Amino acid sequence: MAAAPHPASRPSVRRLASDNPAAVLTLVFIGLFVATDIINRAQGDGAFLTLKQVSTTFLYAAVLGLMAAGQTLVMLTGGVDLSVATTATTGAFVISRFGTHGSAEAILIALAVGLGIGLVNGIGIALFRVNALIMTLGISTITLGLLTVQAQKQFTALVPNFVVTLGSARFLTYVPYDLLVWGPVAAVIILGLRYSGIGRMIYAVGDNPVASRLAGVRNWQVLLVVYALCGMLAAASGILLVGFNNAADLGIGSPFLLPSVAAVVIGGTSIFGGLGGYAGTILGALILTVLDSLLTILNASQALRQIIYGLIVLALAAIYARATAGGD
């Protein structure tokens, strides 16, 4: 196989990139932002590189960031969760269904339902050893079917004001409220992965399940926790999403499925597990969000958007794989 041998002494750009993946991602993010700014100015729509737009980017990115948080945990164990989008939709639906009961109750139920869906995934994958792809796709089909049936029933849909504020408003002019959710979650995940026992076990299971089992880790417990957390985080992202849109529909979560995987991959987490972290994913989510703004500014048709989006995700993943892969 043609592995690219690189003399360790040569300080190439590639080496620099492989040592500081976060720096490279930050550069890509800033580069995209500047490109968007230039295009926006060229179209005569004024500057894009403003505090307001930076704030909006973070506001938009929080939904993807939360969904990709669970996805990061799952992918660190070497799995993938393709049910996050429908779980988010479920979270959104629960909020609008139980909105009349008050926001606290609605949010708790939504998170509990998300946790439940995640647990079912986890039981199938950890205890019955079902392939993660199949299990989560199957659960996603089941959830969407049940949701569709529920959506046909009559109920007063109400998104509580608290949720709307959380998902769409800002304080101090520029700080989106959803950062109050995303920030702490991000801190807990980044620190937890690095310092807590379960955090280290997640890496161990992903890196080498046999070795981790022999070292005394109960792999199935780790997997169960990870998928349950992923379900809950997906539901949390659904709560922010319904707050932003102010109404739930059956397709509310689905546009985030590919981006949730893409953000993790762009962020440098290996799909084979054991390598990566949440900091990269956050940058991945921000990059994808700016990319989305760029496509909106370019006034691209749905067809063109999809094509460009797919190609850019592919290109970023390829560049990143090349920059970080030492051997293979």
Place this chain on the structure above:
Amino acid sequence: MSSTTVAGTATPPSTSRSVRILRRHGWTIGVFLLLIALVFYWRGQTTLKWGPFDVQSLAIDALPLCFAACGQAIVILSGGIDLSIGSMMALVNVVSARVMLHMSFRDAVLSSIVIVLGAALVGAAIGLTIVVTRVADIIVTLAMLFVLGGLALAVLEVPGGGAPTRYQNLVTLDTVLTHWLPSALVILFGAYTLMWLTVRRTRVGLALYAIGSNRNAAYLAGVNVPATRVLAYAYSGAFGALGGLALTAASGLGDPNAGGIYTLNSVAAVVLGGVSLLGGVGGLIGPICAAFVLTLVKTVLILRGVDQNYAQVIQGALIVLVVMIGGLVVRQKGKS
């Protein structure tokens, strides 16, 4: 060493031939029996006289999924996965419906061949991307799901186009020899024989199994791993195209969103059909039977008056349950 030991488990020579066949193809036989049982149940449920027409309609409904399952199975056998197959079907569906609108039957058939070859090239390009960039299969094909889906939307934004009536009849009306043998089935098994059966036992076919079973060992044994991986995706493109053409013939329309369900369902059919997602184990007959089972389950449920959405739920639950039981069986085997 017989040629199939690459795919199946090695069995002691003392066991009799029938036991060996049963052990190796047990899962496929099980799925086939499930299909037969379902057909009889279905026959019992229909109030009108059950006959050739019902067989015909089942074949029409199942044909696109059968082709998708074949393509997906070959990729999974070789150790990859193709999440873009649904969009490939949609793209071929809209392209064919657009070009065939005012064509004669002969031209429609000829352009079908061109489209299948073209799709195989697109599939090969996807495989080449995976090999060259070294990005995981699932990421590249997930991105291509979007790219091909976008192209389908660019070709035809809303459902439209058409195909010559005789071309449609090829799938929806014609039968071969007896009323009980719809031509859709003949086309399916014709494609299976031509594209897979002739290749399976050759060097190339064995290479596909070998790289799915153990890529390093295959490489050391002299298999051209990158080329074989590209070939697997070319197969997926070609079978995906046949699935898309089947959609065109069955509906007489091109619909850019027609492919949506086939990515998930093709993976489900492959897993139900006894192909290991780890690669190297299984064949195409199992997935084809499983595609019929999945189609028939939905038909029967809707026939019984179950809400279409509940039918989806039950179908999903069935997939998950079967795979769970499969996982348990494998674990028990490992213990004993």
